[in-house]
Amino acid sequence: MKLLSITALLSLLLISCGSDKEELSVNFKLENDSEPLVMFEEYEFGETGGLPFELTRFSFFVSEVNLTIDGQVENFVEVDYIDLSDSHSSLDKDREGFVYVIGETEGEATAISFNIGLTPEQNATLPTDYPSSNPMSKTAEYWSGWNSYVYVKMEGNIDMDRDGVKEQGFALHLGTDEVMRSTSGTYSENLSITFDLQDIFTCGGDVFDIQTTPMIHSLSQADKAVELANNFECGISYDN
Numbered sequence: 001m002k003l004l005s006i007t008a009l010l011s012l013l014l015i016s017c018g019s020d021k022e023e024l025s026v027n028f029k030l031e032n033d034s035e036p037l038v039m040f041e042e043y044e045f046g047e048t049g050g051l052p053f054e055l056t057r058f059s060f061f062v063s064e065v066n067l068t069i070d071g072q073v074e075n076f077v078e079v080d081y082i083d084l085s086d087s088h089s090s091l092d093k094d095r096e097g098f099v100y101v102i103g104e105t106e107g108e109a110t111a112i113s114f115n116i117g118l119t120p121e122q123n124a125t126l127p128t129d130y131p132s133s134n135p136m137s138k139t140a141e142y143w144s145g146w147n148s149y150v151y152v153k154m155e156g157n158i159d160m161d162r163d164g165v166k167e168q169g170f171a172l173h174l175g176t177d178e179v180m181r182s183t184s185g186t187y188s189e190n191l192s193i194t195f196d197l198q199d200i201f202t203c204g205g206d207v208f209d210i211q212t213t214p215m216i217h218s219l220s221q222a223d224k225a226v227e228l229a230n231n232f233e234c235g236i237s238y239d240n
Contacts, residue, residue, distance in 0.1 A: 021104040024067060024076065026112065026191045027097040030058055030084055033198040036094040039085055043197075045158060046207035053210075054166060055197065057155040059083040061135070063118050063180075065102060067187060068111035076103040077114075079122055081135035084195075097192060112187040116232060117151030117180035146219060148175040152229075154197075160211060170214040172228060179229035185238030192239040200228065200235035 030037040037043065037055060044050040065077035080100075087098035117123075122136065130137040141150045152174040157166035185193070201208045208231070213224050 020106045022106075022189070023104055024102040024109055024187075025189075026100050026102065026187075026193050028082060028084055028087075028100055029097040029192055029194045030055075030088045030094065031194055031196045031198075034196065036091060037088060037197060038091050038094050039089045045210055046198075046202055050207070051158050051160060051162065051210065052166065053156055053158040053170070055154070055156040057083075057085045057153055058088070058195070059085065060116055060152040061118055061141070061149060063115040063122060065114040066112070067102065067105070067109045069105050069109055070107035071110075073113075074105075079118065079134075079136055081138060081141065109187045111184065112191070113182065113184035115180050115182050116229075117174070118149055119180070120177045123148055123177055123180075143173075143175055146175050148177070150175045151179055154200075154228075158210060158214065168214055170210060171217070172213075173216050174225045174229055176222060176225065178222065179225050181229050181232050183232070183236050186240055188240040190240060194237045194239060195232075196235050196237065200231045203231035203234035 032043045032055075039056055040054050042052050042054055045053045059082065061079065061081055062077065063079045064075065065080070066073050066075050068074075082098070082100060084098050086093075087096070088094045118136075125136065127137050127139045127142050136149070141153075142148075143150060150173045152172075154170075154172040156170055158168050158170055159166045160168045185191075201210075208224075208228065213221060215221075216225050216228075
């Protein structure tokens with residue numbers, strides 16, 4: 001009987017070691033009033049009869065993506081940047097969602113937690129502190145006037161006077177340490193995490209005043225950024 005070569009033995013060991021690992025991922029989805037949200041399609045802002053609007057961008061930073069594996073909390077991702085705009089550019093893509101791969105594990109994952117936005121330590125840095133491969137190197141996602149990254153971008157167009165023309169652009173940009181929010185839920189291999197714009201804009205029954213604040217770009221509007229950040233508690237759901 002011939003002895004296996006060292007190369008063959010290593011190959012077998014690598015195959016056997018890797019075979020028990022499972023990929024960890026979540027499916028991020030966008031909805032409006034519990035219905036699939038497609039970029040550039042028309043929806044109503046707020047309750048029925050609200051202002052017609054279309055979404056053109058939804059992006060955000062995540063940080064401290066942790067999963068509970070066999071009862072122990074493990075960190076898988078320190079920071080990343082997620083843009084759902086392209087993955088929701090058609091109804092078919094919307095139904096599929098954005099599959100975000102977190103990592104691999106040999107154990108059983110039962111829970112997930114992460115921040116929408118950056119930790120204060122991360123936010124105290126600059127894009128120039130990072131190589132181009134790092135998501136925090138994105139200069140377009142940093143406000144020098146706020147000394148902060150832009151944690152969340154919700155952009156689109158809205159028909160303010162209901163004349164059939166969406167003449168007003170809106171850019172709801174959330175940043176600064178005060179708007180980071182943490183979220184958590186049960187993890188399964190079929191987990192979908194959904195952002196519902198209707199719930200984000202109407203959390204607690206109060207409709208966000210888009211007519212007064214179509215843009216959030218200055219520190220004087222920090223309270224509006226905090227209001228929307230608080231509304232993410234209503235706007236995020238976990239579906240296993």
